[in-house]
Amino acid sequence: MSTLLLKHAAVLTLNAENTILESSSIAIQDEKIIAIGEPPREFVADEIIDAQHHVALPGFFNAHTHAAMTLLRGSAEDLPLDRWFNEGIWRTESALQEEDVYWGVALAACEMLRSGTVAFADHYFYMHNVARVVQESGMKALLAWCVFGSDFAKEMGPTTLELTSDFVAEFQNSAGGRIKTMLGPHSPYISTERSLRDAANVARKLNVGCHIHVSESQAQVDNSYKQFGKSPVAYLNELGIFDNPSIAAHAIYVNEDDIEILRAKKVSVAACPKTHLKLAMQTTRIVDLLNAGVHVALGTDGAASNNNLDMLEVMRLAALLQKHDSGDATVLPSMEALRLATQHGARAMGFNNSGVLQVDADADLILLDMDKPHLVPRHNLAANIVHSARASDVNYVIVNGKVLLRQGELTTLDEEKIMREAEARGLRMARSAQGQTQMYKG
Ligand SMILES: [Zn+2]
Structure with missing residues (x-):
């Protein structure tokens, strides 16, 4: 069993009522969200993320x-x-x-x-x-x-x-x-x-x-x-x-x-x-x-x-x-x-238990750092995300309860190596590409 606790996050749940919570905890056990608001009294977290100034929303x-x-x-x-x-x-x-x-x-x-x-x-x-x-x-x-x-x-x-x-x-x-x-x-x-x-x-x-x-x-x-x-x-x-x-x-x-x-x-x-x-x-x-x-x-x-x-x-x-x-x-x-x-x-895509932050949902969520000039003040949290936020504001990504991006660092992929390989292969493809096709006539 693995456990994860997010603390002090604003939470944009995307539940049926469009509930937005302030300074809340999200308790995650294995792949699921088990509590939002206060964690269960007996909950012991393997990892605690202080999400002050962050908003949590479905990924x-x-x-x-x-x-x-x-x-x-x-x-x-x-x-x-x-x-x-x-x-x-x-x-x-x-x-x-x-x-x-x-x-x-x-x-x-x-x-x-x-x-x-x-x-x-x-x-x-x-x-x-x-x-x-x-x-x-x-x-x-x-x-x-x-x-x-x-x-x-x-x-x-x-x-x-x-x-x-x-x-x-x-x-x-x-x-x-x-x-x-x-x-x-x-x-x-x-x-x-x-x-x-x-x-x-x-x-x-x-x-x-x-x-x-x-x-x-x-x-x-x-x-x-x-x-x-x-x-x-x-x-x-x-x-x-x-x-x-x-x-x-x-x-x-x-x-x-x-x-x-x-x-x-x-x-x-x-x-x-x-x-x-x-x-x-x-x-x-x-x-x-x-x-x-x-x-x-x-x-x-x-x-x-x-x-x-x-x-x-x-x-x-x-x-x-x-x-x-x-x-x-x-x-x-x-x-x-x-x-x-x-x-x-x-x-x-058939992931019917995801896309919402609520108890028993899959823990597929992201944390955006809202402590940025282009995200202040917060009259309308959803509007700030849709019309003002940038990809670089994404600070954490969690999928099935596992942290895949932690404080802006990828945890599962060797980014340097991947960029070098992809660059070389993309350039090789362009060099060796041949001919044209008239397959598309639409
Ligand atoms: Zn397409």
């Missing part, structure tokens, strides 16, 4: 990323979506080696922990190497092995639906429950109808969902009507992709019928506003989706289109963009934006 859940793409950070700049894929990403990824994924994800884990992210929904290749980082770092993750399933695309490595379903069978609920899995068909615009139908069948058999890209551009939607006579969301739904709770990344161009499908099938939409801004796309209609009863979470997307993995920034951009685009400053208030970045992400 961030990044609901859509490609963590290893940290290796491609800054490698495909100032390009629209089609050229970003064809001339940038797929060209550089042609040089991807299996072991690169481990180091790219390790780099991502350092960055995510430093900015308060406790869990990430990853969609990439060689996912057993992502699982290794999750095991070693102490983070939580929902892992989906991407399959292009296309007539003209070469798969990344020896990827088949059989191999990715073996991955699900091996890793589902592994690392003490910190790893969950989905299938990862790439998208309706790359994957063939047959490969999507196969993925849906296997997902049903394994009782997992699918993590998939959906409706990122008007051209994708137009092509879908031309080819299949229906929208991408309706098409995927008919193929059975949404039969288990799934994650639809982006879902920007959706009509009212699509929204009803997403709601009825309990699909979680992962909005990635920074990618949308950077690639000059429209953005996910978060407020409309929420008002219609669709579950919405937030993601950074990969560092090749973001160019970081900072959920504080994503949360802020989500709130700002919704206000700006709707012409209504009252939409997506700070407490709601915080919920999207934490609790909603936890549910999207």
